[in-house]
Amino acid sequence: MQILGFLAFVVALLLSVMVHEFGHFIMAKRFGMKVSEFFLGFGQKIWSTRRGETEFGLKAIPAGGYCKIEGMTPGDRMSEGEEDRAFYSASSGRKLVVLGAGSFLHFVLGYLLLFVLFAGIGTSQLLPVVSEVVQGSSAQSVGIQVGDEITSINGVKVRDWDTDVLKIRNSQGKELTLGIKRNGQDLVIRASTKRETVDGKDRYILGIMSKVGLKRAGFITSVKNAGLVSRELLTQSVSSLVKLPSKVPALWGQTVNGDKRDPNGLVGVVGVARVSGEALSSAKLSLKERVATFILIVASLNIFVGLFNLLPLLPLDGGHMAVAIADEIRAFIARLRGRARPAAIDVTSLTPITMVVFVILAALTVLLLVADIVNPVLLNL
Numbered sequence: 001m002q003i004l005g006f007l008a009f010v011v012a013l014l015l016s017v018m019v020h021e022f023g024h025f026i027m028a029k030r031f032g033m034k035v036s037e038f039f040l041g042f043g044q045k046i047w048s049t050r051r052g053e054t055e056f057g058l059k060a061i062p063a064g065g066y067c068k069i070e071g072m073t074p075g076d077r078m079s080e081g082e083e084d085r086a087f088y089s090a091s092s093g094r095k096l097v098v099l100g101a102g103s104f105l106h107f108v109l110g111y112l113l114l115f116v117l118f119a120g121i122g123t124s125q126l127l128p129v130v131s132e133v134v135q136g137s138s139a140q141s142v143g144i145q146v147g148d149e150i151t152s153i154n155g156v157k158v159r160d161w162d163t164d165v166l167k168i169r170n171s172q173g174k175e176l177t178l179g180i181k182r183n184g185q186d187l188v189i190r191a192s193t194k195r196e197t198v199d200g201k202d203r204y205i206l207g208i209m210s211k212v213g214l215k216r217a218g219f220i221t222s223v224k225n226a227g228l229v230s231r232e233l234l235t236q237s238v239s240s241l242v243k244l245p246s247k248v249p250a251l252w253g254q255t256v257n258g259d260k261r262d263p264n265g266l267v268g269v270v271g272v273a274r275v276s277g278e279a280l281s282s283a284k285l286s287l288k289e290r291v292a293t294f295i296l297i298v299a300s301l302n303i304f305v306g307l308f309n310l311l312p313l314l315p316l317d318g319g320h321m322a323v324a325i326a327d328e329i330r331a332f333i334a335r336l337r338g339r340a341r342p343a344a345i346d347v348t349s350l351t352p353i354t355m356v357v358f359v360i361l362a363a364l365t366v367l368l369l370v371a372d373i374v375n376p377v378l379l380n381l
Contacts, residue, residue, distance in 0.1 A: 005280030005294070009273040012298045014040060014062055016305070019109050021067040023101030025054075028069045031094045034078070034085040037068035069098070073348050088344055092331075095324040099317045106306030111230045113299035119222035121292045122214035128161045129211040137207020142191040144208060145182065152179030161210065168193060171204050214288050230303065237304040241311070248364070255371040263377050268368030271377050272301060314347065314354040323347055 018040055028035050034053065039045075041059035048057025071078050071086020078086050087095065117123065128150040133140050151158055154177050158164045168176065171193045180187040193204035217225060244266065251266045253259040267275070279285070279293040312322035323345050331341045347354075 002277040002281040005277030006273050008280060008294065009276035009298070010062070012294075013269070013273075013301070014065070016106065016109060016298070016302055017065045019105045020102040020305075020309075021065050023103075023105035024067045024069065024098055027098045027101040028067070028087070031090060031098065032085055033087055033090065033098070034070040034082060035067060036070055037066070039068075040065040042066075074344065074346050075348060092324045092328045096321055099321045099324070100310070102317055103306040103309045106302045106309070107230070107234075110233065110299040110302035110306070111226050113295050113302070114226040114229050115222050117292055117295045117299070118217045118225045119219060120216065121288055121295065122216040123292065124212055124289070125215045126161050126165070126210040127213045127215060128158045128164070129213070130208045131211040132209035134207035134209070137205070138191050138194050139207040142189050144178075144180070144189060144191070144206070147182070149181040150178055151181050151186070153177070155179075165210070168206055169203050173204055176206075214286075214292065230299075233300050233303045234307065237307045240304070241308065248367075251367060251371060254375055255367060258375055261371070261375055261377045266368060266371075267377055268365065268372045270369055271372035272297065274372065274376055313357045314350055315358060319354070319357075320347065323350070 021038060025035055025038055036054060038054055038056045039048075039059050040057075041062045042064060043059050043061040046058045046060055048055050050056070069087045070076065070082075071088050074088050076086065076088070083089065087098070090098075130139075130144060130146055130148045130150070133144055133146060153164060153167045156164075156167075157179075173193055173195060175190055175192045178189045178191060180189050191206055193206055195202055196205050197203075216222075247266050250259070250262065254261050254265070276294055276297050279297065280290045282290060285293065309316050310318040310321070313319045314323075327344050330345075334340065334342055
C-alpha cells in the first residue's frame with residue numbers, strides 16, 4: 001500500500017505540473033503569443049500529437065514539464081510575419097500575467113483541494129458521540145452509554161459540537177434535557193452536571209468523552225474554511241522560505257552525520273512522497289482519514305510551490321517577472337527624462353546569475369534527495 005501511496009503522490013505532482021504549465025499556456029494563447037510545445041516530462045519523446053500550431057506530448061523522464069513560448073528573448077528567431085507574437089514583444093503587463101499564471105493556478109488548485117477536503121471528506125473534529133463514560137459520573141448514573149449520540153440539548157438540535165458542548169460546561173449544575181440516539185432509537189435523558197477541576201479550571205461536566213472523527217462542512221463554511229487554511233498555509237510557506245538558509249546546516253548534519261531528521265525541517269520531493277505513502281498505508285487511520293491527509297499534503301505542496309516559483313530569482317518565473325518589472329521602471333525613468341523607451345532587458349545577459357542560482361538550487365535538491373533516502377523523515381502514522 002505504501003508504494004501505491006508513493007505512486008499516487010507522483011501522479012498528483014505531475015498533474016500539478018501540468019496545471020502550472022497550463023496556466024502559462026492559456027494566458028500566452030489569450031494574448032496571441034506563439035506556443036509551439038506543451039510537454040509533460042523531459043528527455044526522449046515518447047508520444048506527441050499536434051493541435052493547431054502546438055505539439056502536445058509525453059517525454060521519458062517524469063520530472064516536470066514545460067510550455068515553450070516562442071521568442072522568450074530578443075535573440076530568438078521568429079517566423080516571418082510572426083514577430084509581434086514573440087513573448088519579448090508583449091507589454092510588461094502581459095508578460096507578468098503569463099509568467100504569474102502558473103503560480104496562480106497552483107494557489108487555485110490548493111484552494112480547491114482544501115474545499116474538497118472540508119466539503120467532501122471532512123476534517124477531524126470532536127463528534128457528539130460518546131466514546132467513554134467516566135466511572136461515578138452523572139452520565140453513568142443516568143444510563144448514558146458508549147455509542148450514544150447526543151442529538152439535542154434542552155430541545156435545541158446539536159449542529160456544531162464544539163459550540164454546543166459549551167451549554168454543558170456553562171450549565172452551572174442545572175438539569176439538562178438531552179436528546180439521545182441509541183441503536184436507531186430516539187431517547188430523552190435528563191442529567192445534571194457536576195463541578196470538577198479540569199486542567200486547573202473549574203468546569204461543569206457530565207462525565208463523557210467525545211469521539212473524534214471526520215465531519216463534513218456545508219458549502220459556505222467549506223468556502224470560508226478553505227480560504228482560511230489556504231492563507232495559513234501561505235503564511236507558513238513564507239516563513240519556511242525565510243528560514244530556509246538557516247536550516248541548510250542542520251540538513252547537512254542530518255545527511256552526513258545521521259542526526260535525527262526534523263519533521264519541521266527541509267524535506268525534498270522524495271521525502272514528501274514517502275510521507276504521502278506512509279499516510280495512505282497507515283493502519284492507524286481510516287480510509288477517509290488517509291485520503292484527507294493525502295489531500296492536505298498535496299494542497300500544501302501546491303501552495304508552497306506556487307510561492308516558491310514567485311521568488312525573484314532566475315530561472316524561476318519570479319525572476320522573469322522581476323526582469324519585466326525592471327523594464328517598466330527603466331521605461332518610467334526614461335519618460336521622466338524625456339527619452340525614448342529603452343530596449344527590453346535580454347535575460348540571456350543575466351545567464352551568469354541564472355547559472356549561480358541554478359547550481360545552488362541543484363545542490364540543495366541533491367542534498368535533500370540523499371537525506372530523504374539515507375535518513376528519511378518518519379512520522380509513525
